[in-house]
Amino acid sequence: MTKKRYDPIQHIGVNATEKIFLKEFGWITRRILESDMGVDMEVEICVNNNPTGQLIGVQIKTGASYFKTDRFGDVIYRGSQTHLDYWLNHSLPIIIILHNPDDNSTIWQKITSETITNTSKGWKVEIPIKQTLNHKAITEISEMNKFPIYFQRLQRLGIHRKLIERIAKGQQIVLEIEQWANKTAGHAHTKIIKVSEKDNEDKLLSEGGYVHFSPEQDVYTIFPWAEFEIDEEHYNDYDSDEFYSNYGVWDPEEKVYAGTTISWQEYVSGLPRIRYMDTGGGEIYFYRLIFSLNDLGKAFITMNTYLENGNQLKLLI
Known part of the structure; x- marks a missing residue:
């Protein structure tokens, strides 16, 4: 069976997320089409329409099935340990975004050691159902990457590592x-x-x-x-x-x-x-x-x- 390049349903969530960041946040988005194992998009923070060089990594999951809430009104997301290790050790701060195509709702959460809970079967992250990805989240997400400019340059080296390695091997x-x-x-x-x-x-x-x-x-x-x-x-x-x-x-x-x-x-x-x-x-x-x-x-x-x-x-x- 031929492996699909992307899931059409997932693409709906990526499109919706990109639209929110571009129109409500005024930030720059860059889709990652070649799988970077757990990062679908990089977002660059802008202030007064000026890029700051501060980047956020984004993982997007799409589907109504992700939106089942617990008794506290939180959505519980569980993933693989491989993905969690990758996110926590990534050169960029990471957020996970869930998009429901049925009602066009989009929620988000930081992926940090503080937001992750270890369980007997692995790990989980709680995402409040009312934590919508919209202009009200700009300040909180902006605060996730306030590193000095020299560290931001190192971040770019880290996130472009695969690309740099391709070029070093002689690929055009x-x-x-x-x-x-x-x-x-x-x-x-x-x-x-x-x-x-x-x-x-x-x-x-x-x-x-x-x-x-x-x-x-x-x-x-x-x-x-x-x-x-x-x-x-x-x-x-x-x-x-x-x-x-x-x-x-x-x-x-x-x-x-x-x-x-x-x-x-x-x-x-x-x-x-x-x-x-x-x-x-x-x-x-x-x-x-x-x-x-x-x-x-x-x-x-x-x-x-x-x-x-x-x-x-x-x-x-």
Whole structure:
């Protein structure tokens, strides 16, 4: 039997959760499509529409069956010990969200050692039925990640570890960005894609939505361990059309370009390293960027390899 890529019912809950964070919280969401064992989404806290770099990990469960309450009016969620260990040791604070598609209700709870109760059969977490995921929860959830900026950068290394390891192994990973230039203050949709070497079929690893997004600067904030260059194969036709449109000498009789006012080399040398293709008549800017590791990313891989080989690091103060 072929394994499903995702459960359609679960997808309803993910969509509902994303809508709440985007519209009621005004926060940035990034879905994780390649299973990260217990995390469906990362959410970045924003203040006055400005990203703070503070991230929350989210696990989402969908279905009316999750909403059976005990005599105190709490929903009891039980999970595997493997998931609990993963959540409690995750580099991000984790919340669990339950969504009921029957009445569109959505509730949440922190996953911490304080909210977890060990039982004879494993563990459980109590979620008050009235603890709704809405704008009233902004302050409490925001307080979950108040770490210093240097620790937040370490968090990004931790949550992107699988991606960094893929790149270090030589896999071609690209970042696609669609930015609505004249709408919603720089609203953008991003996809992280693995390019197949065998059949050239791209595999979607994750995607997300952003507001007030400036690709040329913000990609380095989101991925502080990466360098980027354009995927030249995808830009060739667009760059050629732009070159002749701006610098071509048109022969109206032959209906061809008779030459150009500058050379192709001059034109290419003046192009930004990270640039877009206008795919929507000035409305949509499309980027396709290839990941590589910078010194921070390479050092992270070296350190992890060192530790995985049984070595220890000593901190001298």
